[in-house]
Amino acid sequence: MRTSIYPGSFDPITNGHLDIITRAAKTFDEVIVLVLVNPDKKGMFSIEERVELIKRVVKGFKNVKVKSYSGLLVNFMKKENSQIIIKGLRAMSDFEYEFQMALMNNKLDPNVETFFMMTRAEYSYLSSSSVKQVAIFGGCIKGLVPEEIIKDIVKKSKTFK
Ligand code: PNS
Numbered sequence: 001m002r003t004s005i006y007p008g009s010f011d012p013i014t015n016g017h018l019d020i021i022t023r024a025a026k027t028f029d030e031v032i033v034l035v036l037v038n039p040d041k042k043g044m045f046s047i048e049e050r051v052e053l054i055k056r057v058v059k060g061f062k063n064v065k066v067k068s069y070s071g072l073l074v075n076f077m078k079k080e081n082s083q084i085i086i087k088g089l090r091a092m093s094d095f096e097y098e099f100q101m102a103l104m105n106n107k108l109d110p111n112v113e114t115f116f117m118m119t120r121a122e123y124s125y126l127s128s129s130s131v132k133q134v135a136i137f138g139g140c141i142k143g144l145v146p147e148e149i150i151k152d153i154v155k156k157s158k159t160f161k
Contacts, residue, residue: 001029001030002028002029002030002084003028003029003030003031003032003080003081003082003084004024004027004028004030004031004032004082004084004085004086004115005031005032005034005073005076005077005080005082005084005085005086006020006021006024006031006032006033006034006085006086006087007034007036007073007085007087008033008034008035008036008038009035009036009037009038009041009043009050009128010033010035010050010053010054010128011041011043011044011045011050011128011132012044012045012050012053012128012131012132012145012149012152012153013050013053013054013057013128013145013146013149014123014126014127014128014131014144014145015123015126015143015144015145015146016088016090016119016120016123016126016127017088018057018058018146019088019119019120019123020086020088020117020119021033021058021061021064022061023117024086024117025061025063025064028063028084028086029063030063030064030065031061031063031064031065031086032064032065032066032067032080032082033054033058033064033065033066033067034067034068034069034073034076035047035050035051035054035066035067035068035069036068036069036070036073036076037070044132044156044157044160045156047068047070048068049152050068051066051067051068053149053152054066056148056149057146057148057149072108073085073105074105074108074109074112077109077112078109083111083112083113084112084113084115085102085105085112085113085114085115086114086115086117087101087102087114087115087116087117088116088117088118088119089116089117089118089119090119090123090124090125090126090127091124098114098116101114102114102116126144131144131145131153132153132157132160135153135154135156135157136157136160141153141154
């Protein structure tokens, strides 16, 4: 069975992430959405909250699991016996950062391959950071994130003003 890992901060999950998960779930036997700490980013939701939000969003998928891990991605992958990382690419600006991470992960574990999926054009401008900004300043986030988590983001963003 081919298990792929879709890692990220998911703070919070967006419709762009959900699109990648949906397409990856059709391609691989199993997809593990993995919430990891990105030391460069300040979070809005705790890791546990992010996992809970994603679980709610993907509950209809039979072959998608949601987990979190504190540490190196390649160590988690060894534990799960997976060699496949899925990453979404939105624009050229993502490329350099993703290229660096893919090479670093491959250096840490040469068995690991990163598969890149191009975002759908309609989500190419979307990021968790921009969703947070819009929410914090009272803008409408409908259509940017899954319906079932809008309330949670609006509520949490009020504590960030
Ligand atoms: O959604 P993001 O913030 O672009 O995801 C980045 C993430 C969390 C996948 C990356 O920071 C990560 O892999 N963190 C775990 C630590 C690790 O394995 N680093 C080695 C690759 S440089």
